[in-house]
Amino acid sequence: MPQSPDRQVTQTRAALLGHDMRNAISDILSGLELSDLSSMDYAMAQQLRAVQSAARQLARLSDEVLALVSGEALPSDTGPAVIQLPEFLQELANRWPTSAANPVGLTLKMGADLPRLIGTPERALERALVNIIGNSMKHTPKGVVTLGVTLDSHEALRFTVRDTGRGFSDEALARLFELGGRPAASATPGTGMGLHIVRELVDRIRGRLDIANAPDGGAQVSIILPRTAWAPGVSLQSAENAPPDLTGKTVLVAEDNLTNQLLIRQMLETLGARCMVAADGEQALNLLRRLPIDLALVDIEMPRLSGLDVITSWRADETSKGADRLPILAVTAFVLSSNRAQIYDAGADAILAKPIMSLESFGQAIAALLAKFGTPPQVACEQTALEGTLHLDRLLALAGEAHGRELMSRLIQDFATVSMGIERALTNMDYAEMRAHTHVLISLAGAVGSSTLQGKAEQLNDAANSNDNGVISKIAPGAVDDLAEIRNWLAQQNETRFGEERA
Secondary structure (H helix, E strand, O other): OOOOHHHHHHHHHHHHHHHHHHHHHHHHHHHHOOOOOHOOHHHHHHHHHHHHHHHHHHHHHHHHHHHHHHHHOOOOOOOOOOHHHHHHHHHHOHHHHHHOOOOOEEEEEEEOOOOOEOOEEEEEEEEHHHHHHHHHHOOOOOOEEEEEEEHHHHOEEEEEEEEEOOOOHHHHHHHHOOOOOOOOOOOOOOOOOHHHHHHHHHHHOOEEEEEEEEOOOOEEEEEOOHHHOOOOOOHHHHOOOOOOOOOOEEEEEEOOOOEEEEEEEEHHHHOOEEEEOOHHHHHHHHHHHOOOOOEEEOOOOOOOOOHHHHHHHHHHHHHHOOOOOOEEEEEEEEOOOHHHHHHHHHOEEEEEEEOOOOOHHHHHHHHHHHHOOOOOOOEEOOOOOOOOOOHHHHHHHHOOOHHHHHHHHHHHHHHHHHHHHHHHHHHOOOHHHHHHHHHHHHHHHHHHHOOHHHHHHHHHHHHHHHHHHHHHHHHHHHHHHHHHHHHHHHHHHHHHOOOOOOO
């Protein structure tokens, strides 16, 4: 159905406002990234870290608001994701530094056996925790607010916010999840929407809420994520998310904002690249025509010649000369699908939205782009199929002393069966057998804590379901090597723990 003129005007205004919002937030984040916080006193540095964390969340929330206003469907936050849990938690804690204006602050307590990576949509988890912590802060004028993160039985991940306030009244407990459910007699300002929002977010990430008054006073709100919710299997791309090594590559940065120039240049040089910077579109096109460039990062909105014009002109040059295609990453604050379509139509190979949140996301965007050209960059550190003995220790502890030997024997046998089955399926290109064995491998790899192999098993299983020989041929050899590594490791663990040679 055609859109009404008023609707089109609203969407256009939303796109323009969204662009300006992202540019403003980008300037804030870029300035904070370039600030030397180590030279400041502790209190000031903490305050700036809180501003930085809040600005990052504001950038994510502005995308969602823009999508609601414009009717756009931005990338979903309900699918697989990877969060580096210690860093995520520390950044969250930075949002509430202790100060004269906020004497409560937030105390972070992390269990010693927490996973380093979790596969949970970051926006939803962050928003839920921010709402819970914010509520606790409002209801705790003095005392302590604590965020504790632990692994419960069966590896359920628990995020618990406790405070030393008054706790929930009986009326509040009865109306916890109602929209605007704050009791009329409550003297604390607010809308009563916080826990309503939290429940929706926690449902989205397949967790559950546990809300009560703590035995020693105050409120206690927990988000509990079963293992199937926080560790569904890290995808291959996410498991190999080490920063790319761009040593020896020359990268053109076409960007007119001086702060963004400096930030992007620093990140590229950290990844080993040699940078050429152009302050406007004409200069960028001239550099492309004069110098050998391996990768171009092009801002869309530049003076003298727009980024779209730069990309279009360069693609025309390539066609006329019969030259190889240059990887081009468009960097833009325009995020709506109509903008993206226009950028891709001009000849960009990928889009990176401003503000750039971290070196990790920046590096992953570049790695994904170069992978499209069949020459993925080397990563700065090698990945291994093994990530320590923690998961095996837990399995053996759950099995108990009487059954530990039997469990280890079954693990070794199951891995041997799966390994032989995958090799046989690969030789015969038997999709049914590949599906059967990779389905088992997903669980086995998760049981011993190998997210790398688990991700490969999931990709192989998906490829076998769609009869995708190309993906299978690409992924399977690495999975077979990982299986061999894990089988040897299990044999060593068996001998060390139970004094038995490999069966």
